[in-house]
Amino acid sequence: MSGGSARSLGKGSPPPGPVPEGVIRVYSMRFCPFAERTRLVLNAKGIRHEVININLKNKPEWFFEKNPLGLVPVLENSQGQLIYESTITCEYLDEAYPGKKLLPDDPYEKARQKMIFELSSQVLTNKKTTFFGGKNISMVDYLIWPWFERLEAVELIDCVDHTPKLKLWMEAMRKDPTVSALITDAKTLRGFTDLYLQNSPDACDYGL
């Protein structure tokens, strides 16, 4: 079974059985970018896996036994071993499974990849001020904002729960007069995206 087209499990759902041998299970959610990281690695390495989607707005009680933090993604193997935190799951898969190595073998090159990732994450999550440039909104916030505006349209917004500072930034951005004057509502963005993906010449005028 491939990438998670199954309905998500919520409160009251029976816990899934053990993971069959030769397969690894990922607890996921179709629109979560963190879980997507893990699914990308599973697919890139051709690892046989099954996907159980979790209803993140109505989590099954049993899910907290898989991850006390109640977050996706979580890996479970046939030995009942549980691994969570998206970057840790990705590295685990690369180490535990044969085939193409996604992280370099060379210790320095491996460290370099981790440094690049860490620095970009740091900028996003460890910033001490409300906005990326400081206490007030500035150029860098306007430069980054459009991508996050679109995140909401495609329902990825739930996953900024992982990153509360990012969530706070988005709320602060929405209060900015310039941002709110130019904001496009999620429904319109979705409408545009649908038509655009169908290559419709009417896409660009959606909503007019």
Next chain:
Amino acid sequence: MRRRLESMAEDATRALGKGSLPPGPVPEGLIRIYSMRFCPYSHRTRLILQAKGIRHEVININLKNKPEWYYTKHPFGQIPVLENSKHQLIYESVIACEYLDDAYPGRKLYPFDPYERARQKMLLELFYKVPHLTKECLVAFRCGRECTDLKLALRQEFCNLEEILGYQNTVFFGGDCISMIDYLFWPWFERLDVYGIADCVSHTPALRLWIAAMKQDPAVCALLIDKNIFLGFLNLYFQNNPDAFDYGLSC
């Protein structure tokens, strides 16, 4: 006697500040660490250098007066940074520690098994609030502010770690022998006393046993910082004295 021991420590050199000459290339067979004698993050990396017996040289950086050339080593001027004879730079303390474990022979500090490695990394996630909380407690304590809420939050974090030790029923976080995760935690526990928050482990006996076991480890012992010297550093640091970083050096 203690002062002589301090001056014999590998990192007992004056911190380099603005206007200092950039150091030359790192000689072959050696790795260099840019550090600061009292920084807990650098401490992690120095523990790994010590535990693995890696030949290294230390350059201390004056964090209140950073040399201009230091930004060519780290974009934000942070420590620790490793530099090898191939001019390769590695930063972020956890990444530097893993690099040393991967690149150097001898005793491996991370387990071989991918799941056990992942477990140690998951444990590290559990620890993430501790550095910030201990620092906040120190600052509050030094500024004469009350920090009961902070200490309560820190105790809660320590309870979580206590639970892990209880569940595993092992002395160390990685098992019956000291391993990477223990070294990654250690610097903040060594500082509990000088930060004035040693009582935060009063309800966590397994954690206290772990602390006692860690103090028996040769690498931990070799790098243990003298309490009076640490206090001297803290006094000067909180007075914003740029000489703080050299406190306790004999010359």
